[in-house]
Amino acid sequence: MEEFSNSEAPTEENKKAAIKRSNSEGTELVVKVPSTQDLIIPLPTKFSDVGENLEELLRMNKIWANAITAQKPDFFAEHAKSQKPHILWIGCSDSRVPAETIVQLGPGEIFVHRNIANQFNHVDLNCLSVLEYAVEHLGVEHIIVCGHYGCGGVAASMTNKQFGIVDNWLCNLKDVYWKNKKLFTSELSEEERNGLLVRLNVKQQVYNISATSIVQRAWASGNKLKVHGWVYDLGTGLLEDIDIGVESEAQLCDQIYRVIS
Structure with a gap:
């Protein structure tokens, strides 16, 4: 040996x-x-x-x-008896961004959901089921939405090309771009435009998660729960906290999204 x-x-x-x-x-x-x-x-x-x-x-x-x-x-x-993770990680399916590896945690520490361009869609039963189980049954205290620079899904969403079924999934990203179109000035390079949409997408997904009745029920029950937005740099291996944490109804992007009275 x-x-x-x-x-x-x-x-x-x-x-x-x-x-x-x-x-x-x-x-x-x-x-x-x-x-x-x-x-x-x-x-x-x-x-x-x-x-x-x-x-x-x-x-x-x-x-x-x-x-x-x-x-x-x-x-x-x-580990076979039960799992007690404190973190729910919603990340991109990209093979270069493995959640446990880049934060150096072992098995059982992170509950993970990954999809193309780390999105949280309110009609996606898969993602909603993961969130509900993590919050209501596992009792996680942190939800991390992690995007990454150089994301192919983000880049594809900023074109008029057809890629297949994924085009429907990327429409949500196009909505984020359209909503923030004034920020994408001609002075920005392609890399800067991509990075900007990566961060805006993470921010939007944090707000999407915070707008669910699942998360707001947890807050109403007095549970400690915070939704974070991070971005991973493929070129350096470093994570960036983009400072978009939400841990109460008062921090929702707009009170129209408040669903628990």
């Missing part, structure tokens, strides 16, 4: 060489984590690194499960 610890900081070349040796020799490659209080840096393995072999993914899963069990023997047994 070949091991790397966080303190060793192996190079990319060493990691790839170790993966190849592990595959050819049938040995296990383990990244040792000294303490749960230390930052966990996942091994950046690509599908191509393992020969695009699904059987290899199953083997890597066993390595992962065994490594977790070695550190905390009762981890999976405890």
Whole structure:
């Protein structure tokens, strides 16, 4: 068994060489984590690194499960009993924005819903069901809407091109653009226009979530619940809080959206 610890900081070349040796020799490659209080840096393995072999993914899963069990023997047994996440994450389906990975939290810590361009549509029963379960049954205290710069859905919504069924889904984004059209001046570059709509979209989804009877019932019951708006930068790996938090009916974008008297 070949091991790397966080303190060793192996190079990319060493990691790839170790993966190849592990595959050819049938040995296990383990990244040792000294303490749960230390930052966990996942091994950046690509599908191509393992020969695009699904059987290899199953083997890597066993390595992962065994490594977790070695550190905390009762981890999976405890997780099988129940989940108690404090956060509901509504993010984009983009494969480069995995919720748990970018905030370094483990299984059971975040309840996740993802769709194209991280939208919350009031007629989307899937999203509404996720919200209701998270708020009323899991008792989450934070709802994070996370968009990301360079979002393909956002970029597509700012064109007149046809992309298929997704065109209907992107109409909501076009509405956000239309509502804020005066902000999209000719001085803005394409990248700046995209970034602006990414932030405006996150803001709109925060307001959409806050306008639901699900969230307002929680507030009326005295539950601690806040809706946040974040944006992720693919180029730096950093998250940005765009300061659009809503934690009471008084902070709704307009009192016309108040549904609980």
